Amino acid sequence: MRERIDIAVLSRRTFIIAGAAAAGLAPFIARADEPAPADTFTQSQDFKQDFARIVGSAKPIEGKVSVDLPETADNGNFVPITIMVDSPMTEADHVKAIHILSTENPHAHVATFRLSPVNAVARVQSRMRLAKTQDVIVLAELSGGEVLMSTTRVKVLIGGCGI
Amino acid sequence: MAATGPRIKLPDTIKAGDVIEVKTLIRHVMETGNRHDKNGKPIPRDIINTFIAKFDGQQVFHAEFGPGISANPYLAFQLRIPGPGTIEITWIDDEGVSVTATSPVMIS
Numbered sequence: 001m002r003e004r005i006d007i008a009v010l011s012r013r014t015f016i017i018a019g020a021a022a023a024g025l026a027p028f029i030a031r032a033d034e035p036a037p038a039d040t041f042t043q044s045q046d047f048k049q050d051f052a053r054i055v056g057s058a059k060p061i062e063g064k065v066s067v068d069l070p071e072t073a074d075n076g077n078f079v080p081i082t083i084m085v086d087s088p089m090t091e092a093d094h095v096k097a098i099h100i101l102s103t104e105n106p107h108a109h110v111a112t113f114r115l116s117p118v119n120a121v122a123r124v125q126s127r128m129r130l131a132k133t134q135d136v137i138v139l140a141e142l143s144g145g146e147v148l149m150s151t152t153r154v155k156v157l158i159g160g161c162g163i
Numbered sequence: 164m165a166a167t168g169p170r171i172k173l174p175d176t177i178k179a180g181d182v183i184e185v186k187t188l189i190r191h192v193m194e195t196g197n198r199h200d201k202n203g204k205p206i207p208r209d210i211i212n213t214f215i216a217k218f219d220g221q222q223v224f225h226a227e228f229g230p231g232i233s234a235n236p237y238l239a240f241q242l243r244i245p246g247p248g249t250i251e252i253t254w255i256d257d258e259g260v261s262v263t264a265t266s267p268v269m270i271s
Contacts, residue, residue, distance in 0.1 A: 078233050102231055106197050110231030113240070118223045120182040120243035127233040129195075 041135055041153070047101055047108035054099050054139050060149035067138050067150045076130040076160035085122035085140045085148065089115075095122040097141040104134035105160075129160035166191040166211060166254050169264035176271045179246045185216065185224075186239045189254050189262065195230035211236055213255040218268075219248040244268055 043051075068082040087095045094117050100110035113124045122140070130136070133156045140148040172186040189211070196208025208230065216224035224240045242250075247270045255261040 100231070105231050107195070107230050109229040111229060112227045114225040115240075116223070118218070118243055119241050121241040123184075123241050125237075125239040127237050129231050129233055 041103065041133075043103045043135075044105075044108055046106075047103045047137075050099075050101055050108045051137065051139075054101075054141070055147050058145060058147040060139065060147045062149055065138055065140050065148045065150040067136070067152050069136060069152045069154050072155045072157065073130055074157050076132070076156040076158055078160075079128050079130050079154065079156075080125070081128050081136070082125045083123065083138055083140075087122045087140075087142070089117050089120050089122055091117055092143070094143045095140050096143055098122070098124060099139045099141075100126075100128065101137045101139065102128075102130065102134060103137065105129065105131045110136075130154055130156045132156050132159045165260055166256060166262045169252065169254065169262050171250060171252055171264050171266040173250070173266055173268065177244055177268060179244065179270050182241055182243045184239050185242050185250060185252075186237070187214075187216075187252050187264075188235065188237050190235050191254070191256070193228075193230065193232060193234040193236060197230070209257055211254045211256050213253075214238060215253045215255075216240065216242075217251040217253075218242065218244075220251075244270075246270060 064086045066084045070079065073079045081100065083098055085095045085098065087093065095115050098113045101108050102110055110128050111126060115122055133154065136152045136154055138150045142148065166189050168190040170188045174183050177183055191211050192209060193211065194206055194209040198206045200206055210228060210230055212228055214226035214228065215222060223242055226238060228236060248268050249265050250268060251263060251265045253261050253263045
């Protein structure tokens with residue numbers, strides 16, 4: 001009789017412990033099965049520093065910057081990029097600078113373009129290198145101090161060798 | 164390697180007040196500084212780092228390049244043309260050597 005009670009107590013305790021352990025592990029197991037979330041691409045330390053230096057205390061606003069980059073770049077040495085900022089380009093309201101930053105190139109800063117109202121249209125076009133699949137961040141500094149931002153993911157098939 | 168073959172391309176016909184696209188190209192290796200030669204020796208960085216555009220002596224556009232700009236850098240920007248004049252583009256490399264090209268702007 002006494003022995004049976006002991007077994008019952010033990011088995012109940014074991015059940016509770018096992019249950020708790022399973023419950024605790026469950027989220028991890030479930031997470032491992034899911035596809036990686038879209039924002040798992042890393043950002044280099046160099047990128048973070050450049051980004052912080054350009055943005056300063058401003059809060060980057062999404063929109064008004066359209067960036068034309070290929071979805072898939074066959075050759076990372078030669079990726080065409082066109083940037084267009086929706087701006088009246090007047091003395092009171094114009095784009096002062098456009099920055100291209102790469103999140104995972106060995107050197108994050110790709111280029112900075114400095115504009116003024118004489119340009120009339122805030123549009124620039126160039127060709128850039130991408131070492132591997134990553135995000136390209138374009139920041140536009142406005143005369144009023146605001147910073148606009150655009151993020152474009154580019155899949156790179158053959159990385160720009162030795163960027 | 165020095166920059167060679169600077170080119171400026173403007174639209175065929177320009178009227179005063181037009182906003183035009185100025186297309187530029189130059190031959191340059193844009194060596195990133197991250198590559199090594201056959202013997203494992205690092206190849207030093209050698210890029211064009213500065214681009215300056217002037218119209219009749221006044222600066223109208225400026226760019227700073229990093230090693231992420233492709234070899235033979237191509238750059239196009241927009242410019243409102245007030246009247247006849249001269250577009251002058253200067254490219255400066257890491258050694259401080261500059262190459263300048265000019266293109267007259269004819270008004271039709």
